[in-house]
Amino acid sequence: MNYNISISKVEESNLDQLDFNNIPLGTTFTDHMFICDYENGEWVNPRIVPMGLIPTHPAAMALHYGQAIFEGMKAYKDTEGEPMLFRPEQNAKRLNLSADRMGMPNLPEDLFVEGLKELVSLEHNWIPPQQGSALYLRPFMYADEPFIGMRAATHYKFIIMASPAGPFFSKRxxxxxxxxxxxxxxxxxxxxxxxxxxxxxxxxxxxxxxxxxxxxxxxxxxxxxxxxxxxxxxxxxxxxxxxxxxxxxxxxxxxxxxxxxxxxxxxxxxxxxxxxxxxxxxxxxxxxxxxxxxxxxxxxxxxxxxxxxxxxxxxxxxxxxxxxxxxxxxxxxxxxxxxxxxxxxxxxxxxxxxx
Ligand SMILES: Cc1ncc(COP(=O)(O)O)c(C=O)c1O
Incomplete structure (x- = not known):
């Protein structure tokens, strides 16, 4: 399916502030993120927007009842410098398995993969070139419906963030x-x-x-x-x-x-x-x-x-x-x-x- 992902770019990139030889773990994020909303029983408005805060109602159900799931994966560059994802369809399947268990809606697998491809190609300059480094990707879904009461939420957000990760030296x-x-x-x-x-x-x-x-x-x-x-x-x-x-x-x-x-x-x-x-x-x-x-x-x-x-x-x-x-x-x-x-x-x- 063609998802028509809209892209709104940052005016100025933060990339020049990053030292690829010294990437702080888990605290650096790329310029953009992918977002999609679940409303009235369907996923709508897939978009890439500048990385930033998301307004959240204090009664957002994820904060109280814990309907929150995530994935973790990495993008790499091949020897020609082309960005590549490792088995992303497996992460899409696992996200939906998690969603089923937590009473959350499934996300179409092709939307998951398309969102990743768009974000990673837009942020490809953030993929660290050093051996053993990669662009860590964090897709996640949470209930953002403001409601006090125990039931499955009816509104969710699915977001993908990207964070460059330095080489990991496997110590024993x-x-x-x-x-x-x-x-x-x-x-x-x-x-x-x-x-x-x-x-x-x-x-x-x-x-x-x-x-x-x-x-x-x-x-x-x-x-x-x-x-x-x-x-x-x-x-x-x-x-x-x-x-x-x-x-x-x-x-x-x-x-x-x-x-x-x-x-x-x-x-x-x-x-x-x-x-x-x-x-x-x-x-x-x-x-x-x-x-x-x-x-x-x-x-x-x-x-x-x-x-x-x-x-x-x-x-x-x-x-x-x-x-x-x-x-x-x-x-x-x-x-x-x-x-x-x-x-x-x-x-x-x-x-x-x-x-
Ligand atoms: C509890 C747990 N087990 C195993 C794994 C390894 O899974 P994967 O190889 O998909 O990263 C992870 C990491 O995601 C994890 O959090």
Missing amino acids: IKLWAEKQFIRAAEGGTGEAKAAGNYAAAIRPTELAKAKGYDQVLWLDAAEHKYIQEVGTMNIFFKINDKFITPELDGCVLDGITRKSVIDLLKDRGFEVTERKITINEIQEASKDGSLKEAFGTGTAVGIAYIERIGYEGDDIFVSKDSPIGIEINQRLSDIKTGKIEDKFGWMLKTNKELA
């Missing part, structure tokens, strides 16, 4: 296997990318950091023994020469990096099994030497190598090195930047004229 991380707090339970909102999931994770993450760990490793709600995922990443373990990752049981986010890494590992000849994994199994594998590697996967970092996992007052040692994780991370990054063949057909060019 330490996880804290959490037994007191939980992230997701059967029938809950774990597989949705709902803002509330992250709100509930903030305090446990701060407590884990205070103990000297980088992120929380979430365990299941009922028995605190099955591994779910890491703060903002899915998790993989290499046991001898095979990989395992927790199955998607409704409590785990269906990560786009996760599904891509599964494909890359299989393509490299590894067996990858999605199944239930207990923390005790990993503890045993560490003790008997069969635990060779573990890593987290997510848009922000690609692959983050895990060094140890704090569990019940002890540390489960994983490994000092992650040769396969490093190799797969490099391959993923080379596909995203067009350095090697995109044999899976993951990359989407914006195909717009670049100013």
Whole structure:
């Protein structure tokens, strides 16, 4: 469908204030944003406007009842300098899965992708050229109807912001296997990318950091023994020469990096099994030497190598090195930047004229 996205440009760009070699994390935004409104049962008025404040009524339902969901993805430049998106249709699908769970309207997938393409081609000069850098994209939807009362809102906004992100150097991380707090339970909102999931994770993450760990490793709600995922990443373990990752049981986010890494590992000849994994199994594998590697996967970092996992007052040692994780991370990054063949057909060019 042709969406007729109107574009109103800034008078003066802020781009010359940005030092690409020193990009502050998460606080720099490009000149424009994409906005679309949901009214009377349909998405209307798709537009690109200067980045700025959005007037919000204090009774906007997202502020009270939490109907707010988001996505996270990145745009890259290929070797010819053309902007490319990594599997954006997957983010569109996941946004709608989150919307379904939170009683919010679906957004047409082609509108999601078209909005991204328009914004990214308009802001292509903001895509950092440095190796490992990218333009982070944050599509999100929230209920902006002013109403006090518990029901699904009838008015929503869908917005895409863009924020340049510097190179992420994957240091080896330490996880804290959490037994007191939980992230997701059967029938809950774990597989949705709902803002509330992250709100509930903030305090446990701060407590884990205070103990000297980088992120929380979430365990299941009922028995605190099955591994779910890491703060903002899915998790993989290499046991001898095979990989395992927790199955998607409704409590785990269906990560786009996760599904891509599964494909890359299989393509490299590894067996990858999605199944239930207990923390005790990993503890045993560490003790008997069969635990060779573990890593987290997510848009922000690609692959983050895990060094140890704090569990019940002890540390489960994983490994000092992650040769396969490093190799797969490099391959993923080379596909995203067009350095090697995109044999899976993951990359989407914006195909717009670049100013
Ligand atoms: C809770 C959670 N799990 C996993 C992921 C990884 O998902 P993706 O690979 O799509 O970035 C993320 C990041 O979006 C996340 O927030």
